[in-house]
Amino acid sequence: xERCTTEALALxxxxxxxxxxxxxxxxSDSTVARLISLDEAGVxxxxxxxxxxxxxxxxxxxVQVLGLDHPEPAERAGRCASIGEILxxxxxxx
Numbered sequence: 134x135e136r137c138t139t140e141a142l143a144l145x146x147x148x149x150x151x152x153x154x155x156x157x158x159x160x161s162d163s164t165v166a167r168l169i170s171l172d173e174a175g176v177x178x179x180x181x182x183x184x185x186x187x188x189x190x191x192x193x194x195x196v197q198v199l200g201l202d203h204p205e206p207a208e209r210a211g212r213c214a215s216i217g218e219i220l221x222x223x224x225x226x227x
Contacts, residue, residue, distance in 0.1 A: 144165065144169060144176065148189065152197070156199065190219055
């Protein structure tokens with residue numbers, strides 16, 4: 134988290150707050166932008182920071198906050214998790 138920008142941390146806090154029991158949320162970029170006082174480009178940039186840090190998974194329209202005990206960020210950097218991977222992770226198989 135120390136590598137994250139203030140905007141990314143604000144997004145992370147929002148996602149933790151609004152996510153369901155599995156950490157999933159589906160707020161649009163425009164809603165998120167309004168809630169954390171960023172423009173939509175800022176939301177996308179903040180999301181990229183969180184993806185690079187391995188703190189979230191993203192496949193439009195879903196964002197999932199990941200547990201901190203998941204694989205190192207380098208294993209996921211630059212790619213979205215498939216829905217199957219997300220479901221396996223939720224089910225404890227990941």
